[in-house]
Amino acid sequence: MSPFFLMDYNSKVEFPPTDQPRGVGVHPHRGFETVTIAYHGRIAHHDSAGNSGIIGEGDVQWMTAASGLLHKEYHERSFSKAGGLFQMVQLWVNLPAKYKMTAPKYQEILREKMGNHVLPDRAGVIEVIAGEYKGTPGPASTFTPVHVYNARLKSGAHVELNFPSSYNTGILVVEGTAVFNGEPVSTDHFVLFNNDGEQISIETNEDTILLVLSGEPILESIAQYGPFLMNTREELEQAIADVNAGKFGVLED
Numbered sequence: 230m231s232p233f234f235l236m237d238y239n240s241k242v243e244f245p246p247t248d249q250p251r252g253v254g255v256h257p258h259r260g261f262e263t264v265t266i267a268y269h270g271r272i273a274h275h276d277s278a279g280n281s282g283i284i285g286e287g288d289v290q291w292m293t294a295a296s297g298l299l300h301k302e303y304h305e306r307s308f309s310k311a312g313g314l315f316q317m318v319q320l321w322v323n324l325p326a327k328y329k330m331t332a333p334k335y336q337e338i339l340r341e342k343m344g345n346h347v348l349p350d351r352a353g354v355i356e357v358i359a360g361e362y363k364g365t366p367g368p369a370s371t372f373t374p375v376h377v378y379n380a381r382l383k384s385g386a387h388v389e390l391n392f393p394s395s396y397n398t399g400i401l402v403v404e405g406t407a408v409f410n411g412e413p414v415s416t417d418h419f420v421l422f423n424n425d426g427e428q429i430s431i432e433t434n435e436d437t438i439l440l441v442l443s444g445e446p447i448l449e450s451i452a453q454y455g456p457f458l459m460n461t462r463e464e465l466e467q468a469i470a471d472v473n474a475g476k477f478g479v480l481e482d
């Protein structure tokens with residue numbers, strides 16, 4: 230679903246308290262961006278470009294790996310100790326060839342910094358993370374045109390979304406249920422739309438949270454190996470050689 234390459238969805242789960250670190254240790258990325266969207270729980274991030282941060286419920290971390298970095302992603306310590314509900318999405322957003330080797334970057338997008346489009350008739354709110362909704366822009370800077378929203382809809386909402394038919398568009402039902410163009414979809418399901426129309430009609434019969442993704446496809450070859458997302462096999466081999474040569478920097482476990 231270019232430019233979105235991967236969605237890693239941790240649906241809602243209750244973690245018991247622990248003193249052991251939970252998460253993913255030091256690993257490299259090159260050629261794309263990781264976008265982590267928190268619905269429940271808190272995670273901490275550190276990378277070899279010197280960026281770190283903690284995001285919690287409703288927040289987003291937009292990390293541009295681009296030319297390459299090492300990072301680690303863990304449940305934030307006090308959350309781990311206390312335990313609790315955890316629910317997150319991580320997206321891999323591809324970069325076009327001309328931006329794959331630009332410098333790494335880190336955007337911490339707290340919920341209060343998002344575009345906040347209040348819907349009429351108390352239907353809820355569209356939180357704009359990237360792109361725009363009806364003139365309300367989101368704070369994320371992106372390398373290609375993408376729209377990323379959390380639609381937090383009340384029961385009885387009726388909302389229309391419009392995207393160019395050439396864009397690839399999908400919606401994850403994070404909470405509740407919704408009816409998309411007449412078809413009901415339940416919690417934890419993902420809807421991938423055909424590229425044959427511009428309008429999406431959404432109706433709800435309960436309070437619902439939707440992760441809305443739409444973007445202009447990057448029409449380039451894709452070569453992927455583990456944590457690298459490049460255009461050619463040779464670039465993957467170069468990425469591995471560069472990691473082994475220490476060119477992705479240093480980060481302690």
Ligand code: MN
Nearest residue numbers: 258263300302
């Ligand atoms: Mn990672």
